Amino acid sequence: METTLALVLLLAPLAGFLLNIFFGKALGKNGSGYLGTLSVVASFAVTLVFFLQINQDGKAVSIALFDWIQLSNFKLDFGFLLDQLSLLWLMFVTGIGSLIHLYSISYMHDDENMHKFFAYLNLFVFFMITLVMGSNLLVMFIGWEGVGLCSYLLIGFWYKNQDYNDAAKKAFIMNRIGDLGLLIGIFILGASFSTLDFLGLKTAITTTEFSDYWIAIAALALFIGACGKSAQIPLYTWLPDAMAGPTPVSALIHAATMVTAGIFMVTRLNFLFDQSALVQTIIAVVGAVTALVAATIGLVQNDIKKVLAYSTVSQLGLMFLALGLGAYEVAVFHVVTHAFFKACLFLGSGSVIHALHGEQDMRNMGGLKKWMKITYLTFMVSSLAISGIPLFSGFFSKDEILMVAFHSDKTLWVMASLASIMTAFYMFRLLYLTFFNEFRGTEEQKHHLHESPGLITFPLIVLAILAAVGGVISLPGNSWLNHFLAPVIAKEAHGEHHLDGTAYMLMAIAVVGAVIGIGIAFSKYKKNGEVPPADAEINGLHKVLYQKYYVDELYMALIVNPINALARFFRDYVETGLSAVVYGFGRAASELSHQGRRLQNGSVGTYLFAFVLGAFLIVTYVFLMSQS
């Protein structure tokens, strides 16, 4: 029974994918859209059943479908593990996934390849479910690669634009670099412990003595994989470019699925990461630096989706900071709340872009509040949540991260706090530029301004409600989430933070910081009505930030161009040389055969002559041999 249910949960989106890819065109736009949505909703329903069950009895469901790999000292099942962690993830993967599907029915309605879009979207969800449900690292890896593939398909969905194709390739290739790290980590673990099963690994690592050195290397390699998927320094540049895809895709990738895979994997293997303090420090530092760097870039971006993209990178950085500090449940908490408000923000920006017929530059927006009340309100709620204003979900999760950081390292805390203040600033900069003051677009756009249809606003409202109240799952002092996750996290949960003086002080600092950030944004962009300058007028530090610290250019100069040069060298010289040799052999054989062809002149006389000559030579030879 449980196996069947789990298979329904897993295979429903796959069925949606298959039906859509083969019959989508025949189903029509609405048909394929609702089919795609329903298949994810079905998964969500099953997830809910499992979730309620596990919430009640706390027993993880483990399903082994069949023996997958069987060697003398290594055995691997193709199996699934539905424990607290995976079910929590499944809840928002399928839940928010469903909302995004619903939204896409309306958003993608004018696209001629809508059925293909839904097929890819379903496939994406299917792989994400595989990733989350897998009971061992290899099954997880299938999902891991699958979401990479789907992100490539979806980011490059509008493949007629070469820039979008490049963005898709960039995402794919950067993820491959990370995946190499992940694979190395998996191999080391497999070779060392003869198992890749999560539960098996947990027992093996916590009970056997093993070289710290190799554990650290494995953990680091796995973290590189996480960096690729979750867009951490140095592998983060693909994520902002991934904005090329349709907006629902950005929402899906950024909020619910792909980028959280890295967090998931680290949390899943928390018993491994706990073994190596050095790697944990590296993770925390990388996370904090990423959070800060991405936040500074976010300050000056003018593309509405790019701002959100950098904010995702920054928030992921905060999550990794928490992971590095061993506060896995805090990171998971932020993943959940972030999923709510970031999905809402992305879908909201999609609603704006929809209303403006594809305009993404905030310099050409403004004053949309008047026309798009629901979008504005939901966006407002989510912005408050991500800025960490009290009582909204983001406040609780971010505050916990800051608190954990404060208790372990003041520098990290300062970095994280600065990043959150910047977050508040750029989110409200975005809000004011988009929704307040006068409309700055063309008259024609103004004429067409309208609130988006119900299929778009409904998910927004649901997500905004979740973004507002999502914090209840882990309130300070009485955390449901911490209790819920306790069985999967090896070390004792960081303890409930006592609400002492320090905690209140930290809270106050965070809130005041956020308010200051919002205040600056208010005075600059609302009161003074400033509009960011045109690209040509940007200079100084502003330009450095606007050009994202020239990291892409740096990668171009340091990595891409040398590799290209090497490739050109191989193409022009090595390959030319090799093919000359190979071609030479071909020519020689051809030349020889050309000569040999002459013997076959078809004249019976010649053949007979050859035959007689041969007979004569043989006889002569035999005669001479007999003489000597």
Add this chain to the structure above:
Amino acid sequence: MQTVLEQIDIQNYIYLSTILFCTGVFGVLYRRNAIIVFMSIEIMLNAVNLLLVAFSTFHQDAQGQVFVFFSMAVAAAEVAVGLAILVSIFRNLGSIDIDNLKKLKG
């Protein structure tokens, strides 16, 4: 009673056989008519048969004669097939000059 070999020396058989064989070879090499070529091949075969019989008698051993039967049977079969081919070539091309038969050129 003297055998034929005691009356005529074995070398004479070899000489005759060689002459016959060479005649066959020259016929094969110089004639253009396929039937003549065929006949020349028969002469070569017969030269060898003669030699086989002569040696067989000389050695008082019947093996050689058995071989002759085989080679004669094979030669007969070969002529049957070969002539059939020649007839069909003649029907198609109107000639059996072997210089014209170059269809199998490589």
